[in-house]
Amino acid sequence: MNKIKIISFFFFILFINNISFAKEPSKLIREIVDKASDILSSSEPVEAKIIRLNNIAETSVDINGIGMYALGKYRKNLNEDQKIKYKKLFKSYFLKSFSSRLVDYSDPKISIVSEKKINEKYTIVSTILEETSKNPEIKIDWRIYTKNPDRPLIRDLIVEGLSLARTQKEEFKSIIQNNDGEINYLFKSLEEFIIK
DSSP, X not given: OHHHHHHHHHXXXXXXXXHHHSOOHHHHHHHHHHHHHHHHTSOSOHXXXXXXXXXXXXXXXXXXXXXXXXXXXXXXXXXXXXXXXXHHHXXXXXXXXXXXXXXXXXXXXXXXXXXXXXXXXXXXXXXXXXXXXXXXXXXXXXXXXXXXXXXXXXXXXXXXXXXXHHHHHHHHHHXXXXXXXXXXXXXXXXXXXXXX
């Protein structure tokens, strides 16, 4: 009987520890925002800022998940070589797009408004990018993938009601459809963006 109690207590302690180490989605966003703000307000050269911003994205954003979602139904037609090539291209495309947009901000101020658990896999963290002399206030919802609570990842940003992942999906769909369903035209388009 004592052994059962000891084992039960041991599992209870493990359970409590797992909860305490799991990162809450709103804390993840707070950490990302604070780190990005430190980088953007620093006196480092732009190239150094971009490298550091990309490091944040690689550890906190589900780039592969977003990439496969953005490909939509066309992902089913990829062979293994094409899948490897696409993932590599999309990652480079995403990081360049991400850092080039952010680097224009000198010190973004983002306030966390709320956190809403949608289901076991997703939580929405609502924030506001505060108004500046150059830009109006912007509402941003962060869609966080929480299937692994120890490593939550950003899956989408909804800016003023517009999903960036869905917008990307529509853009890629348009490129492929306008080129007779040929995936290589999308690859070419991604490559051109990366090298310019």
